[in-house]
Amino acid sequence: MATGSNANVEKKSELRRDVTVWGSYTWGYADVGADIYAALGLVIAASQGLAPMAFALAGVIYIMIGLGYTELSSTYPVAGGGHYFALRGLGDFWGFVAGAALLLDYTIDIALFAVASAGYINFLLPLVFHGLNVGLVVSLGPFHDIKIFWMIETIVLIVSLMFINIRGVRHSSRLNEILGAMDLVLETTVVVLGFVLAWNPQLLASQWTAALHPLNLHQFMYGSSLAIISFVGLESISQAAQETRRPATIIPRTSIALIFTVFIFAVGFSTVGLGILPWQSFASNISDPVAQIAKNIPYLGFIAGPFTAVLGATILLISANTGVMGASRLTLSMSQLHLATGWLDKIHPRFHTPVRTIVIFSMMGMLEALLAFFTPSVMDTLGNMYAFGATLGYMIVFVSLIVLRFKDPYSPRPYKMPVNMKIKSQGSVIDFPLLGILGFIGVSFILFEVILTHAIGRIAGPAWVIICLIYYFLWRKRNKLPLFGSIKHNWEQEQIDVLTGAEEYDLVEEYKNALAQRDKKVKREISKAAPTDKIHDDR
Amino acid sequence: MKFRKLPPPTKFTMTDKYKLVLGVLALVLGVVILWRTITIAVTPPALMIGIAFIGFGVYRLWLGYTRLKQLRTKR
Numbered sequence A: 001m002a003t004g005s006n007a008n009v010e011k012k013s014e015l016r017r018d019v020t021v022w023g024s025y026t027w028g029y030a031d032v033g034a035d036i037y038a039a040l041g042l043v044i045a046a047s048q049g050l051a052p053m054a055f056a057l058a059g060v061i062y063i064m065i066g067l068g069y070t071e072l073s074s075t076y077p078v079a080g081g082g083h084y085f086a087l088r089g090l091g092d093f094w095g096f097v098a099g100a101a102l103l104l105d106y107t108i109d110i111a112l113f114a115v116a117s118a119g120y121i122n123f124l125l126p127l128v129f130h131g132l133n134v135g136l137v138v139s140l141g142p143f144h145d146i147k148i149f150w151m152i153e154t155i156v157l158i159v160s161l162m163f164i165n166i167r168g169v170r171h172s173s174r175l176n177e178i179l180g181a182m183d184l185v186l187e188t189t190v191v192v193l194g195f196v197l198a199w200n201p202q203l204l205a206s207q208w209t210a211a212l213h214p215l216n217l218h219q220f221m222y223g224s225s226l227a228i229i230s231f232v233g234l235e236s237i238s239q240a241a242q243e244t245r246r247p248a249t250i251i252p253r254t255s256i257a258l259i260f261t262v263f264i265f266a267v268g269f270s271t272v273g274l275g276i277l278p279w280q281s282f283a284s285n286i287s288d289p290v291a292q293i294a295k296n297i298p299y300l301g302f303i304a305g306p307f308t309a310v311l312g313a314t315i316l317l318i319s320a321n322t323g324v325m326g327a328s329r330l331t332l333s334m335s336q337l338h339l340a341t342g343w344l345d346k347i348h349p350r351f352h353t354p355v356r357t358i359v360i361f362s363m364m365g366m367l368e369a370l371l372a373f374f375t376p377s378v379m380d381t382l383g384n385m386y387a388f389g390a391t392l393g394y395m396i397v398f399v400s401l402i403v404l405r406f407k408d409p410y411s412p413r414p415y416k417m418p419v420n421m422k423i424k425s426q427g428s429v430i431d432f433p434l435l436g437i438l439g440f441i442g443v444s445f446i447l448f449e450v451i452l453t454h455a456i457g458r459i460a461g462p463a464w465v466i467i468c469l470i471y472y473f474l475w476r477k478r479n480k481l482p483l484f485g486s487i488k489h490n491w492e493q494e495q496i497d498v499l500t501g502a503e504e505y506d507l508v509e510e511y512k513n514a515l516a517q518r519d520k521k522v523k524r525e526i527s528k529a530a531p532t533d534k535i536h537d538d539r
Numbered sequence B: 001m002k003f004r005k006l007p008p009p010t011k012f013t014m015t016d017k018y019k020l021v022l023g024v025l026a027l028v029l030g031v032v033i034l035w036r037t038i039t040i041a042v043t044p045p046a047l048m049i050g051i052a053f054i055g056f057g058v059y060r061l062w063l064g065y066t067r068l069k070q071l072r073t074k075r
Helices: A006-013 A021-075 A082-088 A092-128 A148-167 A168-196 A201-212 A217-231 A234-243 A247-274 A279-284 A289-295 A300-338 A357-370 A378-407 A433-453 A457-478 A490-502 A505-538 B015-037 B044-074
Strands: A137-140 A143-147 A420-425 A428-432
Touching: A021 A092, A021 A168, A021 A201, A021 A217, A021 A234, A021 A247, A021 A279, A021 A289, A021 A300, A021 A378, A021 A433, A021 B044, A082 A092, A082 A300, A082 A378, A082 B015, A092 A148, A092 A300, A092 A357, A092 A378, A092 A457, A143 A148, A148 A300, A148 A357, A168 A289, A168 A300, A168 B015, A201 A247, A201 A490, A201 B044, A217 A247, A217 A378, A217 A433, A234 A247, A234 A300, A247 A289, A247 B044, A279 A289, A289 A300, A289 B044, A300 A357, A357 A378, A378 A428, A378 A457, A428 A433, A433 A457, A490 A505, B015 B044
Parallel strands: none
Antiparallel strands: A137 A143, A420 A428
C-alpha cells in the first residue's frame, strides 16, 4: 500500500515560500474582492430591491465559512486547502469529493472571471476605438446570439494567464500585490464618493418597498444563492498557505481582515448601487455593474467610469489568475495524496511550477467559458456552477472541521473558531464548535437554494462530481488502492514536517509536547489496566 | 478572537498612518450614511451599512491608538 505524504510536498514539488503578509492578503483579496465586480449585476438582477439583504444573508454564512477556513488553514498550512482538511477529517473518499467540488470552482473561477474581465474591457473599448462593435453576435446552428467578440477576448485572456503561471508564483504573486492594492483604493473611492455625492436614500427605499410588495421568494432565494459567489475565494489563502511565510501567524490575521473587508464592500456596493440607479439598469448591464455605478457619480463619473472599468478588468483577471494557481496547486496536492494520477505531479525544471496541471485546468476553464457562451446568459450559467461547487465544498469542510476537533485535538490551533462548548470525549475535553454547526446548516441552506433555483447548476454541478468520481474509482482500482477506504498516513510526522517547513518552531514544540503527554497518559492507562488483566488471566 | 502575538512595533509606519486616516474616513462616512438615512428614508440595509462603517472606523482607530500606546510604553 502506498503511503501518501503531504509532508513531502515541499521536498517533491519545491513550492517556494515567497508569499508575505501583504501577499497573502492580496492573494485572497484578488480572488474574493473581485467577486463583487462579477456578482453585483447578477444578484441585483435576481433580487432587485432586496439585493443588499441577499448579500447580507450570504455574507453572514460566508463569515462563518471564513472563520472555519481560518482555523483549518492556520492549523494545517498546506497547499491542498479544503480537500486536504476533508481528507484528514473524513478520509480519502470525501477528500476527493471536496477536491472535485473545489476544482469545479477553480476552473469556473478561471472562466467566470476571464469572461467578466472581458466584459469590463468591453466597457472601455468603444471609448478608445470609436465605432468598434464589441457586442458583435453570430448564430451557429441552433445557437443564436453568441457574443463572438467577447468570446475571443476571453480566450486570449485565459491563454495569457496560463503562460504567466507557467513562469512561476513570484511573478503572479507580485502582480496580485500591486493590483490588489490599487483595487482596494478604487473600491473604497467608488463606495465613498458614491455615498457622498450620488446616493439617494429615497430611491433605495422605493426599490426596497417595491421588492417587498409582493415578495418574490423564488427570485430572492435565487439572488441570495448567487450572492455566495461574491464571497468565494478564501480557499485561495489556504491554497497559498504552503507558500506563505510563518503561515500560522499570518493567516488568521489576513483571513479575518479579508472576511470583514469583503463583507462591507459587498453590502456597501449593493446599497450604494440601488441608491444611484434602478435595478433594471444593473440587469441590462450585468457584465460591468461597478463601472455603471462609477459612471453615475456626479462631476467625476466621466473619469471614474473608465478608470473603474480598467481596474475592474485587471482585478478580475487576477481573480482568474488565482483560479489557475488554485487549480494547479489543488491537483498537485491531490496527486501527491494519491487521489489522482502522479502524472500531474511533474514540476517544470526551470520555473519550478506544476506545468501540466496549469495547462490542463486552464484549458478546462477555457472550455467551460466557451460552452457557457452558447447558453442564453454566459455570466448566469457560470455563476450557477460556481455556487454549486462552492457550497458543496464548504459543506464538507465544515464537517471536517467538527470531526478534526475530535480526531486531532493535539495539533496546535493558532486560531480557533469562536463559540465552543466543552464536552468530554475519550477522556479528554474537546471544544465542540457550535458556530461550525450553524455554518454547516447555513451552507446546506444555500446548497438547497442552488439545487432548487438553478436550472443549470443542479444538473451540471452534480454531473461534474459524478464524472470526477468515475475517474477516481477507475484510477484507484487500477492502482490497487482502496475505493472507499483510506491509505494509511503518518499524520503526526507529517504535521511536524509541515510546521517545521513553515518555520513555526514554537508550534512544533507545542505539538510534540501534546503528543508526549498523550503517550504518557496512554501508558498510564495501560499500566493501570495491566494488573486487572493479570487477575483475569489468573482466574 | 485571540491571535498569536506579533513582535512589538519599533516605529509608527506609513501603513499605521494610512490605517488611522482610513479609520477616520470610515467613521465620518458611517455617520453621513446614518444621518441621511434617518432624515430622508429609513431602510434596513442603509442602517446596517452605516453602523458597519462606524464600527469599522472605531476598530481602526482603536488599533492605531493601541499601537501608539505600545510604542510609548517601549520608549
